[in-house]
Amino acid sequence: MNKSFGTLLIVFFLLSWNIEPAAGGDHHGSGHLVLVAGGPSHSTGEHEHRAGVLLMERCLANVPGMEISTHFGGWPSDDGAFDDADAVHLFMDGGGGHPAIQDDRLQLLEDLIDDGVSLGAMHYAVEVPKDRGGEQFMDWIGGYYETHFSANPMWDPVFDNLSNHPIFIGVEPFSVHDEWYFSIRFREDQVGVTPLLVDAPSDDVREGPYVHPHGPYDHILERKGESEIVSWAVERKDGGRGFGFTGGHFHENWGDENFRKFVLNALVWLAGADIPANGVECAVTDADLEENLDE
Numbered sequence: 001m002n003k004s005f006g007t008l009l010i011v012f013f014l015l016s017w018n019i020e021p022a023a024g025g026d027h028h029g030s031g032h033l034v035l036v037a038g039g040p041s042h043s044t045g046e047h048e049h050r051a052g053v054l055l056m057e058r059c060l061a062n063v064p065g066m067e068i069s070t071h072f073g074g075w076p077s078d079d080g081a082f083d084d085a086d087a088v089h090l091f092m093d094g095g096g097g098h099p100a101i102q103d104d105r106l107q108l109l110e111d112l113i114d115d116g117v118s119l120g121a122m123h124y125a126v127e128v129p130k131d132r133g134g135e136q137f138m139d140w141i142g143g144y145y146e147t148h149f150s151a152n153p154m155w156d157p158v159f160d161n162l163s164n165h166p167i168f169i170g171v172e173p174f175s176v177h178d179e180w181y182f183s184i185r186f187r188e189d190q191v192g193v194t195p196l197l198v199d200a201p202s203d204d205v206r207e208g209p210y211v212h213p214h215g216p217y218d219h220i221l222e223r224k225g226e227s228e229i230v231s232w233a234v235e236r237k238d239g240g241r242g243f244g245f246t247g248g249h250f251h252e253n254w255g256d257e258n259f260r261k262f263v264l265n266a267l268v269w270l271a272g273a274d275i276p277a278n279g280v281e282c283a284v285t286d287a288d289l290e291e292n293l294d295e
């Protein structure tokens with residue numbers, strides 16, 4: 001090969017190298033899901049944020065079109081962790097200590113949302129203070145757990161009225177004992193909120209005690225016989241999506257095939273990738289459920 005032809009090849013290679021990265025850089029692709037796990041909490045087997053996120057990661061890693069990033073211990077140390085995310089899913093303790101409301105993170109999330117990024121929140125992560133995150137969560141994912149308005153009893157809803165929403169692909173009716181929060185503070189008239197998992201709590205469940213505070217509350221008792229929403233989806237006007245799921249207290253519930261498939265499907269939907277024809281299939285054994293637990 002003569003020297004100038006070699007140089008030409010190198011120049012051509014460098015040019016094409018430079019062109020590639022310029023094609024990326026906006027958020028309107030699909031499939032990149034950032035999973036954020038809160039720190040240790042509760043007793044072993046409860047609020048297992050790290051083990052839950054590792055399980056979600058393993059189960060989603062091989063779904064075509066999905067790319068998973070994980071962060072543990074509450075919040076990524078570098079905001080760059082969210083670059084190029086299509087969706088962010090939070091599994092962490094909430095309330096006043098919610099990692100997403102500390103420092104300037106609500107603004108960070110607002111900026112992501114403005115870029116069309118989707119947001120999911122699971123179990124305690126759906127609870128934010130009314131005056132710090134409440135309005136944002138209502139806007140971003142459709143609703144939030146509001147202390148003294150929402151309730152958190154342990155109960156066994158039966159989900160046997162599944163809609164044709166894509167998140168239910170391959171999901172059969174199921175029932176799982178969990179701390180299923182309800183009476184979520186939704187947007188007014190539940191505008192844009194698509195109920196997914198719905199059941200009517202028994203009178204006993206409404207009468208309490210709830211896990212904390214023990215209740216009962218009059219407005220919860222007044223709705224005896226009515227159905228309550230414990231998981232929902234939102235499609236925002238900007239194209240971003242939202243997902244709320246109030247179960248997830250007990251790690252062993254990942255062992256229920258339909259509970260698991262429902263959440264995994266929801267995360268694929270959230271990230272804008274295609275849910276597999278039979279839903280996300282992922283074997284989880286009893287031994288798997290003993291892995292990665294907080295001490």
Ligand SMILES: [Zn+2]
Nearest residue numbers: 047124179249
């Ligand atoms: Zn809990």
